[in-house]
């Protein structure tokens with residue numbers, strides 16, 4: 229089993245945007261590169277609107293899906309090796325671990341030590357209890373620039389909601405995703421309680 233450090237590659241650039249690109253290309257995950265730039269730019273734009281650090285939002289967006297390099301069948305093993313808890317929802321649907329594992333890679337291989345950035349990466353799929361505004365900005369940016377070819381069906385409603393507040397935007401997406409969700413992650417349940425949403 230590969231540990232996080234085993235994924236280390238010799239970067240030719242000192243620029244983190246180019247390192248992200250080098251890293252994903254190296255592991256044959258070039259399809260994630262465009263999405264990562266899009267989410268980074270959208271997060272930066274939303275950061276301005278919602279008064280959080282644009283630089284932190286940009287970096288979190290840039291690296292949020294960086295653990296795409298880890299095969300899904302390796303995710304639970306890796307988590308256990310790291311002595312991290314594996315929730316039963318994550319055991320059933322290991323792909324959902326990609327949010328936490330992207331934060332590990334950002335820290336260990338990209339030297340990101342800022343807790344706010346790591347937090348936003350770690351919960352970009354599910355949010356979590358007492359999510360910060362930066363967490364929510366990156367969460368929303370990922371949903372606006374989702375990684376499918378067509379544009380997101382909830383986009384118009386989401387944009388209207390974002391003119392009211394960041395929380396209203398989160399609610400629009402969560403209400404949409406609940407109609408078609410594979411596993412309801414406990415972190416999402418916690419976030420829903422904070423947002424006064426029922427599940």
Ligand SMILES: [Fe+2]
Nearest residue numbers: 292293352353
């Ligand atoms: Fe993701």
Ligand SMILES: [Fe+2]
Nearest residue numbers: 292293370375
């Ligand atoms: Fe993403």
